[in-house]
Amino acid sequence: MKIGVFDSGLGGLVIAKALIEALPQYDYVYYGDTMHLPYGEKTSGRILAYTLDAIRFLIEQDCGLIIIACNTATAVALRYLQKRFCPKFAPNVKILGVIIPTVEVALEDAHHAIGVVATPATTRSDIYAVELKKIKPDLNVLTLATPTLVPAIEKGDFELAEKEIKQYSEKLKHLQTLILGCTHYPIVKDLFQKYLPYTHVVAQDDLMGDKLTNYLKRHNEIETKLSRKGTRQFIVSQMSDGYNQVAQKLFPNIQLKLF
Ligand code: DGL
Numbered sequence: 561m562k563i564g565v566f567d568s569g570l571g572g573l574v575i576a577k578a579l580i581e582a583l584p585q586y587d588y589v590y591y592g593d594t595m596h597l598p599y600g601e602k603t604s605g606r607i608l609a610y611t612l613d614a615i616r617f618l619i620e621q622d623c624g625l626i627i628i629a630c631n632t633a634t635a636v637a638l639r640y641l642q643k644r645f646c647p648k649f650a651p652n653v654k655i656l657g658v659i660i661p662t663v664e665v666a667l668e669d670a671h672h673a674i675g676v677v678a679t680p681a682t683t684r685s686d687i688y689a690v691e692l693k694k695i696k697p698d699l700n701v702l703t704l705a706t707p708t709l710v711p712a713i714e715k716g717d718f719e720l721a722e723k724e725i726k727q728y729s730e731k732l733k734h735l736q737t738l739i740l741g742c743t744h745y746p747i748v749k750d751l752f753q754k755y756l757p758y759t760h761v762v763a764q765d766d767l768m769g770d771k772l773t774n775y776l777k778r779h780n781e782i783e784t785k786l787s788r789k790g791t792r793q794f795i796v797s798q799m800s801d802g803y804n805q806v807a808q809k810l811f812p813n814i815q816l817k818l819f
Contacts, residue, residue, distance in 0.1 A: 561785045562587040564623030566614045569597040569714050570803055571744030572629035573794075573810045574765045575658065579627065580792065582769030583776070587791045589621045591819070595797035598710045599632040600679020600742070607681060611637040612645065617819065619650055621793070625782055626655045627772070629764075631678055631741050634659045635685040654782055658764050661771035662739055663691045666762045670737040673700040675759075677728065677752075678741035680705040688741055704731060706742075713744045716806050721748050729755035737762060795819045 563583075565576045569592050576590045596602075596610050611633040618626050628634045628641075634657030641655045666674060676688040683705040692701050706728050712721040725748060732738055737760045740749060746765040753761050776783040794811070796803060799818050807814045 561624030561787060562589050562622050563786065564618035564621065564626040565590045565629050566618060566626060566633065567592050567630040567743055568599040568632065569594050570806050571713065571742070571747065573807060574746045575629035575743055575768050577810050578765040578769040579772055582773050585788045585790060587787045587789050589618060589623055590794045591618055592796045594803060597714060598679065599630065600681045600707065600710060602681065604636045604681065607632060607636040608640065615641060615655065619653055624653055624785055626653065628655065628657045629743050631658055631743060632681045635682045635687040658743065658768065659687055659691060661767060662741070662762060662764055663688065665767045666737055666739050667692065667695055669760060670699065673702070673735055675732050675735040675738040676701065676703045676741045677706045677738065677745065678703065679710065680707050682741055688739065702735065704728065710742065710744050713747050714806065715802055718748070722751050725751045726755050732756055732759065735759050740764065793817065
């Protein structure tokens, strides 16, 4: 059984890299649904349908543990996948998301006010505020949709990304802690930190490696089923030169394959 990592595009490669660095012994299949990116602008119905297709594909690739490295897909589809899809169609498959681990880490030092930047769909779901307040009901949560960032990052246009971050930062300056609630944003976390020097910026690439390591320590029944040949496959639903360039920056000898 391999570990599957799914994202709407290439942003999730940052998470895949963190997981692979923490746990290099396992076999990984990354799937980026570049054909349907951005998910963050789509209806919940579409996001759920695309996510289901991606999960079925990863299961066909022999993935028994799947990390949805996409906040938008986690916000919209994870609950359905865990409660309905897996028990009925894939009882031996475990699917995890990125939101709960992020909330746990962010709450370690957030006392009064916390911000979340995310796609419009994640913002609409209100999932971060709900999960944060389950643990800390008196917390002030500001969730800001930052829709222009994903397209700029996917294209590798970091000048544009910086301009956008500078503007968004005006609304976030008072915050003690800021969650980058989109898997594309760790790529520009230094820019967020540049414009928010006094804010603790929580980026998912810094936490997912430890979180998965701990999870596997606690779930021996899954860990023992994982194969350990150290193989990696990177698959996308649509290819472009720009995608290859973005991917090469994270994994120098990467070979993106088309599904
Ligand atoms: N990767 C997605 C997320 O984490 C954002 C990209 C998209 O809009 O497809 O929310």
